[in-house]
Amino acid sequence: MGQQESVATSLADTVREGIGAALAQVDADLARRYPGDPGTRQPVHTVYVPGDVFAADTLRSWGDQALAALDEHAPDAGALAAVLGIPDALAADVHDRVRAKLTREPVEDLRIDFEDGYGPRPDAEEDEAAARAAALVAAASRGGTAAPYMGIRMKCMEAAVRDRGIRTLDIFLTGLMEAGGLPDGLVLTLPKVTYAEQVTAMVRLLEAFEKARGLEGGRIGFEIQIETTQSILGADGRATVARMIEAAEGRATSLHYGTFDYSASCGVSAAHQSLDHPVADHAKAVMQVAAAGTGVRLSDGSTNVLPVGPTARVHDAWRLHHGLVRRSLARAYYQGWDMHPAHLPTRYAAVYAFYREGLEQAAARLTAYVAKAGGDVMDEPATAKALSGYLLRGLDCGAVDTAEVARLTGLTRADLDALAGRPAATT
Secondary structure, eight states, X not given: OOHHHHSOOOSOHHHHHHHHHHTHHHXXXXXXXXXOOOOSOOOSEEEEEETTTOOTTHHHHHHHHHHHHHHHHOOSHHHHHHHHTOOHHHHHHHHHHHHHHHHHOSOSEEEEESSTTTOOOOHHHHHHHHHHHHHHHHHHHHHTOSOSEEEEEOOOSSTTTHHHHHHHHHHHHHHHHHTTXXXXXXXXXXXXXXXXXXXXXXXXXXXXXXXXXXXXXXXXXXEEEEOSGGGTBOTTSSBHHHHHHHHTTTOEEEXXXXXXXXXXHTTOOGGGOOTTSHHHHHHHHHHHHHHTTTTOEEEOOOOOOOXXXXXXXXXXXXXXXXXXXXXXXXTTOOOEEEOSGGGHHHHHHHHHHHHHHTHHHHHHHHHXXXXXXXXXXXXXXXXXXXXXXXXXXHHHHTSSOHHHHHHHHOOOHHHHHHHTTOOSOOO
């Protein structure tokens, strides 16, 4: 007789079956609303370039300008470490990896901007710029020179610019289709969202395009930019951003915090508008809770303090930017915006130091968890999920290498994906 049959119970099977039936809808709702991490690579930053400025050599130009700034203002590992406070033990590795990144893949995510960075233009001019952007993105994708993620930020769904935004999006997407189809790394950004109904309108717009071009339903997703107070707290006192995620019907890929528009909408004076202002922390905390478990990712905003001018001024701007990036990473905002090529050295220095300084400890804890070997920290499945996610993010951005993670943990990428609760790895 099996052990299950040898113990005494009091409840009939019908009780369990009844509870299962009663909660079936809840089970389905949880699976639909909270599918978990999508398992794809998340870029560490987004670079915005106005639609009339974007060119075939923009990505390489940003990388070259970033390297030139590094050579001029921190020409070796010791100089960069001294400016940013990077530990001596990490200095050489971080510096070498930053240089390699700027040479190989300086921009992970590029947004061609037709909103604030572009402004109002004659219709014919914006038509031409949108068609040109599509042609350049398509050519870069075919030629293997595209950033891993590329797309446009259209004008918002407010009445004054709605038609123009829709037309620009149509021209851009149509241009991509005519040039061979939508690239895998396509990203669209919907700015200044205040009502969930505007998100629904974007969904209907994309549905219509997919139908018109014979695309699979749900092929095109989009980012929601959080720039207004109404997107955080609605007039009814509810968290609007949670309603927006629901309204996206599975198409929302991420929430991006807009530092300056949001701060201004709260009445924060220009001198104090920053990623670390209390109004920013409140908004991002609401975004974080609303997005948790949904598969919708988060991006912090930017600093408008540019690292230009004399070396002392560049170093001050670098320290500020590096500190803000570090702060965001610690708060689980693994992506942010970069406004200038000279921001790239400090973006990657902060990201690489963040993942390398915790590499050995994370690997040791994960190894002990898998081996059930114990140790001085008692980790649970949720912590193992976080540890493996940390290593995966480090791998994705180039902060750590597959070989060293395997050496330290004995785990493969597939093992890490499984522990992190991700589907099979894709890029």
